[in-house]
Amino acid sequence: MTKTEQLQRIASQVRRDSLRMVHARNSGHPGGALGCADLMTALYFEVMDHKPEFSMSGAGEDMFFLSNGHLSAVWYSVLARSGYFPVSELASFRALDSRLQGHPTTAEHLPGVRVASGSLGQGISVAAGVALGKKSQGDKKRVYCLTGDGELQEGQIWEAALFAAARNIDNLIVVVDYNGKQIDGPVDQVMSLGNLKLKWEAFGWIVLQCDGNNMQELLDCLVDAKRNTGQQKPVVILMKTEMGKGVDFMMGSHHWHGVAPNDEQLARALSQLEETLGDY
Secondary structure, three states: OOHHHHHHHHHHHHHHHHHHHHHHHOOOOHHHHHHOHHHHHHHHHHHOOOOOOOOOOOOOOOEEEEOOHHHHHHHHHHHHHOOOOOHHHHHHOOOOOOOOOOOOOOOOOOOOOOOOOOOOOOHHHHHHHHHHHHHHOOOOOOEEEEEEOHHHHOHHHHHHHHHHHHOOOOOEEEEEEEOOEEOOEEHHHHHOOOOHHHHHHHOOOEEEEEEOOOHHHHHHHHHHHHHOOOOOOOEEEEEEOOOOOOOOOOOOOHHHHOOOOOHHHHHHHHOOOOOOOOOO
């Protein structure tokens, strides 16, 4: 089995985990979680140099920040599956007093989570600051941040983009989940983002593009992104994904941004996703 095939199998389990978590509490955001399962699998199982023996400082390792915190289910799944905490704990998603809150927080001290991310627009600012700190300390590792395309309607995103370019923060890789959907409908209809490639380039970033649901293309793009660090510019990947990827009746519809599947819908969805690592 090739490395790409192995990662695809893990991503299938991550999708199952995400759906089951959201269904169990009848609350959550399955659409984007399914769309970003390939990216999160690639980062945590192949691309990043990270340590499940978690430290808040992240010194000497790559660090990840989830700006679009409503995709918590997919993040919790890859954290558990890569050894940060027991996989069985996924069953506590969104439960009262759980460490796995609907939007990640630091109060519960969940390994892997270094900043709360519920309010949209803040993640790149945090990631840029951490990346600048790494540079000032001579730490050669990279900082990754995932943000949503609808989230780019927030003004703070572009302040952070200006700051990162102005300070030559070239150990920062931002990934935009470019699925064209947000909770109220298509992004272009809610508030069009225009030509994102030209926009990010105008802000002084190196811009890469890929299909985020093609594992090999995604891996190649992430390798290219790493190759482009250290060039005096931050790097952004415009990652085209399909909301609800892997489940036929969820794909491409903004309806599944923040709606949990019922029992029948869950069964139908899971029938389309191979159980590869064992359900929790």
